[in-house]
Amino acid sequence: MTKSSKAVVVLSGGQDSTTCLYWAMDRFGSERVTTLTFDYGQRHRIEIDCARKIAEFAGVNNTVLPINTFAALGGDALTDTKISVGSDPGNASGLPNTFVPGRNIIFLTFAAAFAYQRGIEHLVTGVAETDYSGYPDCREGTMAALQKTLQAGMESKLRIHTPLMHLSKQKTVELARELKSLEAMALTHTCYNGARPPCGECPACVLRAKGFFEAGIADPLVN
Numbered sequence: 513m514t515k516s517s518k519a520v521v522v523l524s525g526g527q528d529s530t531t532c533l534y535w536a537m538d539r540f541g542s543e544r545v546t547t548l549t550f551d552y553g554q555r556h557r558i559e560i561d562c563a564r565k566i567a568e569f570a571g572v573n574n575t576v577l578p579i580n581t582f583a584a585l586g587g588d589a590l591t592d593t594k595i596s597v598g599s600d601p602g603n604a605s606g607l608p609n610t611f612v613p614g615r616n617i618i619f620l621t622f623a624a625a626f627a628y629q630r631g632i633e634h635l636v637t638g639v640a641e642t643d644y645s646g647y648p649d650c651r652e653g654t655m656a657a658l659q660k661t662l663q664a665g666m667e668s669k670l671r672i673h674t675p676l677m678h679l680s681k682q683k684t685v686e687l688a689r690e691l692k693s694l695e696a697m698a699l700t701h702t703c704y705n706g707a708r709p710p711c712g713e714c715p716a717c718v719l720r721a722k723g724f725f726e727a728g729i730a731d732p733l734v735n
């Protein structure tokens with residue numbers, strides 16, 4: 513890593529990507545960090561507003577990239593208005609209905625193209641294997657294969673960083689505290705039901721609450 517290395521953080525407006533933003537600012541210097549948010553037709557538009565506010569609060573740029581095609585594929589609870597979270601037991605392979613097939617692969621491929629155009633060598637994403645949902649596109653093996661593909665396909669030295677890959681939610685909250693990003697957590701959005709204040713009952717809210725509880729830290733979003 514050279515001193516002038518630049519990084520782009522995929523910022524969803526959630527707790528994990530916000531922690532990653534502060535990780536990147538700490539590692540690369542905030543003046544060399546920018547953020548990218550995908551408008552992928554998510555039902556909860558609040559996520560995009562949250563990402564904008566978080567970037568502004570952190571003093572970094574934010575670009576919203578429209579890639580509104582997932583809803584046309586249909587069948588997942590995050591983009592399909594006919595399905596509600598938890599209303600079905602998941603698909604044939606046992607994945608929850610919040611799984612949007614290929615989402616992270618597509619996000620990171622667009623992020624790599626965005627980075628390439630701007631001479632940015634580092635991509636930072638908040639994916640984690642320890643996430644309860646077990647999304648296969650969040651796993652380390654997927655990320656390693658994708659990095660290889662992007663390096664080959666773009667003839668670049670692009671690196672994908674996944675600082676949360678092996679952290680529990682508790683450890684992620686502790687990292688957020690270490691990085692002094694707790695204040696920004698008040699601006700994040702986690703709830704699968706799109707509620708603000710959060711519903712406290714959906715799987716995403718429950719997981720978030722558990723992480724803060726186990727870390728012994730009050731969640732600034734609800735306190």
Ligand code: ZN
Binds near residue numbers: 713715716
């Ligand atoms: Zn919720």
